[in-house]
Amino acid sequence: MLGKPAQCELNEKTWCQCPSDEEDHLSALIELVCKECSRHFKPEALHVCEFCFGPLEVSYDYEQISSSTLKEEIQNGPNTMWRYSKLLPVSDSLPVDLGAGFTPLIRADRLGSQLGLSHLYIKDDTRNPTGSFKDRVVSVALTKARQLGFKVAACASTGNLANSVAAHAARAGMEAYIFIPYDLEKAKVVTTAVYGSNLIAVKGNYDDVNRLCAELTSEVPDWAFVNVNVRPYYAEGSKTLAFEVAEQLGFNLPDHVVVPIASGSQLTKVDKGFEELKKVGLVNSNKVVRISGAQATGCSPVAQAFRQNDDFIRPVKPDTIAKSLAIGNPADGYYAMEAVRNTGGSIESASDPEIVEGIKLLARTEGIFTETAGGVTVANLVKLVESGVVDKDEVVVALITGHGLKTVEAIESSVGPTVTIEPKLNSFMEAYSELEFSSEIEVE
Numbered sequence: 001m002l003g004k005p006a007q008c009e010l011n012e013k014t015w016c017q018c019p020s021d022e023e024d025h026l027s028a029l030i031e032l033v034c035k036e037c038s039r040h041f042k043p044e045a046l047h048v049c050e051f052c053f054g055p056l057e058v059s060y061d062y063e064q065i066s067s068s069t070l071k072e073e074i075q076n077g078p079n080t081m082w083r084y085s086k087l088l089p090v091s092d093s094l095p096v097d098l099g100a101g102f103t104p105l106i107r108a109d110r111l112g113s114q115l116g117l118s119h120l121y122i123k124d125d126t127r128n129p130t131g132s133f134k135d136r137v138v139s140v141a142l143t144k145a146r147q148l149g150f151k152v153a154a155c156a157s158t159g160n161l162a163n164s165v166a167a168h169a170a171r172a173g174m175e176a177y178i179f180i181p182y183d184l185e186k187a188k189v190v191t192t193a194v195y196g197s198n199l200i201a202v203k204g205n206y207d208d209v210n211r212l213c214a215e216l217t218s219e220v221p222d223w224a225f226v227n228v229n230v231r232p233y234y235a236e237g238s239k240t241l242a243f244e245v246a247e248q249l250g251f252n253l254p255d256h257v258v259v260p261i262a263s264g265s266q267l268t269k270v271d272k273g274f275e276e277l278k279k280v281g282l283v284n285s286n287k288v289v290r291i292s293g294a295q296a297t298g299c300s301p302v303a304q305a306f307r308q309n310d311d312f313i314r315p316v317k318p319d320t321i322a323k324s325l326a327i328g329n330p331a332d333g334y335y336a337m338e339a340v341r342n343t344g345g346s347i348e349s350a351s352d353p354e355i356v357e358g359i360k361l362l363a364r365t366e367g368i369f370t371e372t373a374g375g376v377t378v379a380n381l382v383k384l385v386e387s388g389v390v391d392k393d394e395v396v397v398a399l400i401t402g403h404g405l406k407t408v409e410a411i412e413s414s415v416g417p418t419v420t421i422e423p424k425l426n427s428f429m430e431a432y433s434e435l436e437f438s439s440e441i442e443v444e
Contacts, residue, residue: 242273264336
């Protein structure tokens with residue numbers, strides 16, 4: 001294990017990683033705890049329990065975080081996700097940061113009106129530095145990895161994570177090895193390779209790539225695989241979505257949040273984020289935020305298990321245009337489903353044509369161009385409204401997690417020039433007349 005682990009005599013269960021200086025003692029991180037057997041571990045580069053192989057979760061000293069000035073400290077912090085540093089598993093005055101987070105929470109009145117919702121908001125994470133929410137998790141993961149002494153960053157990715165790891169590694173001066181499925185969207189390949197990382201295309205789907213990376217962690221233990229050996233810290237970055245939503249609503253909790261599901265980690269951490277805000281006294285501790293999940297029908301193992309009221313997530317072979325969600329064996333699928341059940345939400349899935357329509361619906365009503373994952377969120381929001389799961393008077397937040405320029409292939413066949421004309425006035429006027437006539441027919 002790299003770095004300099006040391007036992008800190010704060011209490012019997014408290015451990016602190018002290019790699020190069022004392023700065024991380026400012027973090028309220030205590031330890032890692034197994035989500036299955038509740039055993040405790042030092043906060044090192046571990047991701048599974050050595051006894052039962054359950055996933056490890058970051059645990060904090062919430063009393064240390066809570067204070068009468070916490071809200072003021074957050075509001076006076078940087079306009080990035082690092083304004084919530086006290087609720088993150090690492091303290092660093094100079095984190096590996098490209099400016100991720102504090103993205104707009106947009107009141108979506110036109111889309112809400114079309115769906116019959118009175119209080120719909122879009123959390124627009126297309127505005128992040130590399131165009132997706134993954135900048136949140138990677139900023140935390142590489143900051144922690146650097147403190148643990150790692151010099152090389154690595155990951156298995158469906159695209160967005162590849163973009164983000166490559167960019168943040170370049171910022172940190174770390175070497176990077178990025179593993180992706182060979183048939184990834186071209187834009188995601190280009191916007192990873194441009195940062196100078198070692199881009200490894202694997203002849204298989206994401207689950208094949210992820211298995212390879214899991215095997216590599218034992219062969220190259222000095223590499224920080226952000227979604228493998230430093231996964232507990234990486235996943236914590238998603239909590240900042242919940243923190244921001246609450247703050248942007250005036251430190252009030254929404255009624256309902258719709259989250260896309262790939263591995264299931266994002267949904268579980270959004271749920272954890274809302275609960276942590278309650279624990280530190282920043283929001284109403286009695287309110288439950290209902291959380292619903294959204295999957296693509298061509299890769300919907302969590303939605304299938306939820307519909308069948310089953311606790312077992314059966315792996316599937318992905319077949320969908322929503323490649324960023326195409327994880328057939330989701331590591332946190334069970335925990336995502338548990339969070340949805342506990343909060344009174346639901347999990348739906350959408351077909352490829354519905355996903356495309358979801359992309360176009362959001363674009364033409366709110367001027368936001370989302371990738372296929374956002375199309376999944378919008379398409380399933382429509383279904384949740386139609387089924388009555390989402391009430392028209394609820395304060396609803398839909399998470400839009402990536403920019404549409406990453407997945408133009410998904411919609412290029414369904415959009416394009418309205419007409420093609422000669423560079424002459426009469427040519428345009430003829431076309432214009434036809435367009436006006438077509439519009440009148442559609443209105444009638």
